[in-house]
Amino acid sequence: MTSSSVIELKDLQKHYGSTHVLKGIDLTVSAGQVVGYIGPNGAGKSTTLKILIGMLPDFTGEATVLGMDVRTQALDIKRRIGYVPENAALYDTLTPMEYLQFVGQLYELDNAHIERKSLDLLRLLQLADHANARMTTFSKGMRQKVLLISGLLHNPDVIFLDEPLSGLDANAVVLVKEIIRQLANSGKTIFYSSHIMDVVEKISDRIIIIAQGRIIADGTFAELQQQRPESLEQLFAELTGNDGQTMVAEEFIQALNL
Numbered sequence: 141m142t143s144s145s146v147i148e149l150k151d152l153q154k155h156y157g158s159t160h161v162l163k164g165i166d167l168t169v170s171a172g173q174v175v176g177y178i179g180p181n182g183a184g185k186s187t188t189l190k191i192l193i194g195m196l197p198d199f200t201g202e203a204t205v206l207g208m209d210v211r212t213q214a215l216d217i218k219r220r221i222g223y224v225p226e227n228a229a230l231y232d233t234l235t236p237m238e239y240l241q242f243v244g245q246l247y248e249l250d251n252a253h254i255e256r257k258s259l260d261l262l263r264l265l266q267l268a269d270h271a272n273a274r275m276t277t278f279s280k281g282m283r284q285k286v287l288l289i290s291g292l293l294h295n296p297d298v299i300f301l302d303e304p305l306s307g308l309d310a311n312a313v314v315l316v317k318e319i320i321r322q323l324a325n326s327g328k329t330i331f332y333s334s335h336i337m338d339v340v341e342k343i344s345d346r347i348i349i350i351a352q353g354r355i356i357a358d359g360t361f362a363e364l365q366q367q368r369p370e371s372l373e374q375l376f377a378e379l380t381g382n383d384g385q386t387m388v389a390e391e392f393i394q395a396l397n398l
């Protein structure tokens with residue numbers, strides 16, 4: 141690993157049974173970069189993230205985070221990374237405060253520190269009024285905010301976000317985008333997977349497109365645009381072989397009307 145590289149993948153391959161999902165991913169991410177990791181459904185984005193956070197040890201190739209091997213040093217890595225999944229099972233009979241207390245204790249944070257920080261973060265995400273309400277009745281966006289806080293509570297150096305804006309309202313999206321930007325400015329490394337192209341375009345220093353388990357484009361948005369001067373959405377559609385959506389939509393409507 142070079143001195144500032146935080147994530148390194150070498151010939152990363154993953155099979156689920158006989159299905160070859162990742163077919164050789166090579167990647168080096170430097171400290172402070174915001175990497176947008178995008179690709180069509182089923183391309184292997186979540187699988188890559190799960191390998192990087194030590195959830196899937198059964199892969200071939202090499203994967204290190206902060207210079208540590210994800211196979212053998214997963215626990216040490218987990219202390220220094222945050223992970224915000226798209227849909228995690230929250231213990232929703234708990235209140236946000238109880239849940240964050242539980243998560244903070246797993247990271248061995250001091251109880252008073254957890255309480256103070258949780259209240260602050262819940263307030264900033266407009267959840268102060270619900271801090272002590274059971275999460276069973278929470279909307280998707282409210283749950284997503286709690287998940288976001290729980291992934292950041294221990295102030296991790298590297299943050300893995302898998303569709304973190306899922307269910308958030310427009311104001312919350314703007315706020316979380318700004319939080320991501322400021323986290324990166326403070327030196328955190330962010331590995332961000334999403335389908336929301338305009339957000340990826342705006343927040344990423346570097347965009348990596350994967351399709352069918354391989355990297356098919358890697359660069360800043362400006363670099364990718366040099367190949368084709370168009371929006372990330374159009375570029376994505378072309379590179380991943382999904383242009384012609386208008387025709388597909390027309391066929392869909394025709395099929396509905398049959």
Ligand SMILES: Nc1ncnc2c1ncn2[C@@H]1O[C@H](COP(=O)(O)OP(=O)(O)OP(=O)(O)O)[C@@H](O)[C@H]1O
Pocket residue numbers: 156159161179180181182183184185186187188
């Ligand atoms: N636990 C599993 N067992 C078997 N196959 C799996 C498992 N998890 C994922 N897959 C398969 O691996 C492939 C990649 O899945 P993955 O979730 O990594 O894709 P993705 O790029 O994150 O997709 P999406 O954009 O839909 O979230 C898919 O074909 C999926 O069906």
